[in-house]
Amino acid sequence: MNQLTVFTPTFNRAYLLPQLYKSLIKQTNQDFEWLLVDDGSTDETNELVASWQKEKKITIHYVFQENQGMHGAHNTAYNTITTEFNVCIDSDDYMPDNAVELILKNTKNLDENEAGIIGLDATKDNKIIGTTIPSNLKAVKLNELYTLHQVKGDKKIVYKTAVVKQYPKYPLFEKERFVPLDYLYILIDQDYTLKPINEVLCIVEYQDDGSSRNILQQYRKNPNGFAFSRISRIKFGKTFKERFKNAIHLVSSAIFLKNPSWLFKSDKPLLVFLALPFGILLNLYIRFKTNK
Incomplete structure (x- = not known):
């Protein structure tokens, strides 16, 4: 074998x-x-x-x-x-x-x-x-x-x-x-x-149709998948910066989903609350970039 x-x-x-x-x-x-x-x-x-x-x-x-x-x-x-x-x-x-x-x-x-x-x-x-x-x-x-x-x-x-x-x-x-x-x-x-x-x-060869080159489109098309991954990143992040960054992304994905329940799945609710305004801004930025 x-x-x-x-x-x-x-x-x-x-x-x-x-x-x-x-x-x-x-x-x-x-x-x-x-x-x-x-x-x-x-x-x-x-x-x-x-x-x-x-x-x-x-x-x-x-x-x-x-x-x-x-x-x-x-x-x-x-x-x-x-x-x-x-x-x-x-x-x-x-x-x-x-x-x-x-x-x-x-x-x-x-x-x-x-x-x-x-x-x-x-x-x-x-x-x-x-x-x-x-x-x-x-x-x-x-x-x-x-x-x-x-x-x-x-x-x-x-x-x-x-x-x-x-x-x-x-x-x-x-x-x-x-x-x-x-x-x-x-x-x-x-x-x-x-x-x-x-x-x-x-x-490695990064193709024009690959996920690496189209990450923002992937982000917008697959908000559940990205929100799910952010939960574990917030939980296991080694630094405050890493955890806060992923809390921002969780907020953005929840907005795309129009589903605030994702915000309550994290074990760090205060961090997610603090990330709310930044997550809104990130969501607007991604909408702008992917609408071009």
């Missing part, structure tokens, strides 16, 4: 997937399998993946589901994965030739309190996304990496599958297709640390 699952949520990305496939068949360590969770694609993704399965160059599992959004695809992936470790590589990204080798080398002999490892993302021209991880850190929680150690930019996490399966699934909200993925990561942070490595595990 393979040690690692590389899983890829995908939706109408048949034109991009060959880049990732080519990077996977070139891996210096082939002790992995590739799981594609097709989130309702209407393009030729199914046929494309079937042709790769016939090539038998790597082990490929394909799961099709009705469209639920990125978080719904993650739910399905975590339900499906049986290997010891897993890593998400998005459909518009790919892996350096030695990424699997680095992952398996650095996941050996992890402590019980370590949920996995965290490495670097880079661009095609080998520029690190954001900043590297401080070399003195031997163990770190994801949220602390950004809030306390001031690390910048996306990073790549490899989790123990047994750890991920301990936590609740992302919720699915009717007519919405996005819940921020860090909801799960924050929960894991409460019980585990990550082993940091300053090695590039993923090459």
Whole structure:
């Protein structure tokens, strides 16, 4: 049985997937399998993946589901994965030739309190996304990496599958297709640390139709998903600034929903009350930006 699952949520990305496939068949360590969770694609993704399965160059599992959004695809992936470790590589990204080798080398002999490892993302021209991880850190929680150690930019996490399966699934909200993925990561942070490595595990390309480039539109279209994630961020935030910022966003999302009940779901009601005027201003700003 393979040690690692590389899983890829995908939706109408048949034109991009060959880049990732080519990077996977070139891996210096082939002790992995590739799981594609097709989130309702209407393009030729199914046929494309079937042709790769016939090539038998790597082990490929394909799961099709009705469209639920990125978080719904993650739910399905975590339900499906049986290997010891897993890593998400998005459909518009790919892996350096030695990424699997680095992952398996650095996941050996992890402590019980370590949920996995965290490495670097880079661009095609080998520029690190954001900043590297401080070399003195031997163990770190994801949220602390950004809030306390001031690390910048996306990073790549490899989790123990047994750890991920301990936590609740992302919720699915009717007519919405996005819940921020860090909801799960924050929960894991409460019980585990990550082993940091300053090695590039993923090459990132931000697409014009990707969620990173369209975050304000996502914010407005999926207010339940964003409000839900703010509740945990307020609860577990490490600094007052972080908690207050998320209280502001909770107010804004509640206004989009015309549902003030979200404001009473936080365990810090006074903080949410203080954030009200700022949340109103943020809501007006997002309306202005997304109406252009």
